[in-house]
Every structure is written in structure tokens, then in C-alpha cells.
Amino acid sequence: MSKVAFIGLGVMGYPMAGHLGKAGHVVTVYNRTAAKAERWVGEHGGTQAATPAEAAAGAEIVFACVGNDDDLREVTAGAEGAFQKMGQGAIFVDHTTASAAVARELHDEAKARGISFIDAPVSGGQAGAENGVLTVMAGGDEGAFAKAAPVISAYARMARLLGPSGAGQLTKMVNQICIAGLVEGLAEGLHFAKQAGLDATAVIETISKGAAQSWQMENRYKTMIEGKFDFGFAVDWMRKDLAICLDEARRNGAHLPVTAIVDQFYSEVQAMGGRRWDTSSLIARLDKT
Known part of the structure; x- marks a missing residue:
């Protein structure tokens, strides 16, 4: 068992840190809203820290799941960031969905300090985090990943190193690009079925076997048919992720016409008041007409 820290107890980080505790690891947690960290300790044991640096002191592996590139820089290389107190040979595993550029930047910063940085965004959503069945896409050094992988397995059913620093974030971009197109296709299919007078549930029950x-x-088909979206992966978060994808595509020359269009469709959902709706709410903009 390892002495670990977890920084960021949002809808993903809270249950992920919980699985580490259940697996027998000694866990110290930090969250910007201290009350949430206090609640976590009340439920799972472990220790609450006042800063990321304090949480990281003495930890073999420090995990994080925060909001964006700037948040990540703050909790790693900031004045009270984890890098300030991590010991030689310690490993920082970042589960934030962020840019490949910041992953490479922090990998180099960590290496200069004698520590390791792995970019390891996840897929599986809140349910995957709660059930401990996330997919982890990693980039970084093989040795560091090999040490971290057995600990990551506490909340993941798949964890794979896909290349050097940044490869995890790039793979997460592929994941989000694929999901954006799939959800729009499903939304249009269900909308078409309704307009054609078909039993949409029966249609999906049939074609889902093919x-x-x-x-x-x-x-998602049942809640899409019912027009219920107050759960799941928020539209605001998806737009953040797609912005990262589109920015990277401008850098590497990839053509993402469908992704760009779906991103705009999500902006329409936001304008409808659906900023916190699940991403399956794409159907709402079709059904309103």
C-alpha cells in the first residue's frame, strides 16, 4: 500500500479518492472548498491538508483532478503547489482534461525537480468514477507509469500508457471528438424517429442490437426521449474539452468539421439554459423546432 495524496474532490475526484482509501492506501486530500475535503475525511478517513503542497509532502504518488490548465498549474508549480513539497522520485498523476501543451510543460518542470509527471485523463463519467471502472489514458515515462498503474487500478478497469508526455491528453481529445459526433448522430436519429411517427423506444431497442x-x-436514449438532462457530463465541460480539441487541431493540421459544428450546436444548448445539462441534450435543440 502507498502513501498518496488527492487534489481536487469534484464529482470525479471525490469517488476516485474514495476508492484509493478503500484499497488500503493512506490518503491525504486537498480541495479548494475545505468543507468538501472535511466531509471526505469524515466518510473515508485519511487526512485533510490546507494546501496542495501540504497534501503532497511525503506522498509517493500525488493525484489531481481539477478544472483546467490554469488550475493545474496552480496546484502543481504554484507557490503552494504540490511540486514544492514532493520528494525525489515521487510521481504526480494528473487526471484533469487539459491541453497536451500544459502536460508537456509540467512534465519538464517536474523532471527538473527530480519527480515524474503523468498526464492521465479519464473517460467513464461520474458513474465510472463512483463504480471504479474508469478508462485512463496516460502519457509520460514508462517507469513512472509502471509504478503508478497498480494504484490507479483502484478506480480504473483500463489504464494504458499511450506514449510520451501529452499522449494521454491527445487520446482524450480523440475520445471527445468521437463522442461529439456520436451524440449528435443519436440526437438526429431519435428526432427523425419521432417526426416519422415511429415508437422511438422500439426503434432503439431494435437497432441497438446491430x-x-x-x-x-x-x-442515453431513454432520457433523450424523455427530455431529461439534469445529470451526467455537463455541456459547459464538453465545450471546454472541444475547445481544447479544436485548438490542438489548428496546431497539428487535423480537419475537424463535424466537431466544430457540434461545438456550435452545444453553444445553442447553452443559450437555451442548458449549461449544466448532460451532453445528450443536443436533442433539445432539434425537438424545440
Whole structure:
């Protein structure tokens, strides 16, 4: 068992840190809103720290899941960031969905300090975090990943190193690009079924047994038909992720016409008041007409 720290107890980090505690690791937590860290300790034991640096002191592995590039820089290399107190040979595992550029930047900063940095964004959503079945896409050094992987397995059913620093974030971008297109296709299909006078539930129950099947179809079609979106991965978060994808595409020359269009469709959902709706709410902009 390891002495670890977890920084950022949001909808993903809170249960992920909980799985580390259940697996027997000694966990110190930090959260910007201290009351949430206090609640976590009350539920899971462990220790609460006042700063990321304090949480990281003495930890073999420091995990983080925060909001964006700037948040990540603050909790790592900031004045009270984890890098300030991490010991030689310690490993920082970042589960934030951020840019590949910041992953490479922090990898180099960590290396200069004698520590390791792994970019390791996740897929599986809140349910995956709560059930301990996330998919982890990692970039970084093989040795550091090999040490961290057994600990990551506390909340992941798949964790794979996909290349050097930044490869994890780039793979997460592929994930989000694919999801954006799938959800729009599902939204249009369901909208078409309704307009055609078909029983949309019966249609999905039938075609989901064939080539059209997807996770989104299996897990979202019922709530899409019912127009219920007050759960899941928020539209605001998806737009943040797609902005990262589109920015990287401008850098590497990839053409993402569908992704760009779906991003604009999500802006329409935001204008409808759906900033915190699940990403499956793309159907709402079609059904309103």
C-alpha cells in the first residue's frame, strides 16, 4: 500500500479518492472548498491538508483532478503547489482534461525537480468514477507509469500508457471528438424517429442490437426521449474539452468539421439554459423546432 495524496474532490475526484482509501492506501486530500475535503475525511478517513503542497509532502504518488490548465498549474508549480513539497522520485498523476501543451510543460518542470509527471485523463463519467471502472489514458515515462498503474487500478478497469508526455491528453481529445459526433448522430436519429411517427423506444431497442450500437445509445436514449438532462457530463465541460480539441487541431493540421459544428450546436444548448445539462441534450435543440 502507498502513501498518496488527492487534489481536487469534484464529482470525479471525490469517488476516485474514495476508492484509493478503500484499497488500503493512506490518503491525504486537498480541495479548494475545505468543507468538501472535511466531509471526505469524515466518510473515508485519511487526512485533510490546507494546501496542495501540504497534501503532497511525503506522498509517493500525488493525484489531481481539477478544472483546467490554469488550475493545474496552480496546484502543481504554484507557490503552494504540490511540486514544492514532493520528494525525489515521487510521481504526480494528473487526471484533469487539459491541453497536451500544459502536460508537456509540467512534465519538464517536474523532471527538473527530480519527480515524474503523468498526464492521465479519464473517460467513464461520474458513474465510472463512483463504480471504479474508469478508462485512463496516460502519457509520460514508462517507469513512472509502471509504478503508478497498480494504484490507479483502484478506480480504473483500463489504464494504458499511450506514449510520451501529452499522449494521454491527445487520446482524450480523440475520445471527445468521437463522442461529439456520436451524440449528435443519436440526437438526429431519435428526432427523425419521432417526426416519422415511429415508437422511438422500439426503434432503439431494435437497432441497438446491430451496427448502430454505442455506449451513448445504450445509456442515453431513454432520457433523450424523455427530455431529461439534469445529470451526467455537463455541456459547459464538453465545450471546454472541444475547445481544447479544436485548438490542438489548428496546431497539428487535423480537419475537424463535424466537431466544430457540434461545438456550435452545444453553444445553442447553452443559450437555451442548458449549461449544466448532460451532453445528450443536443436533442433539445432539434425537438424545440
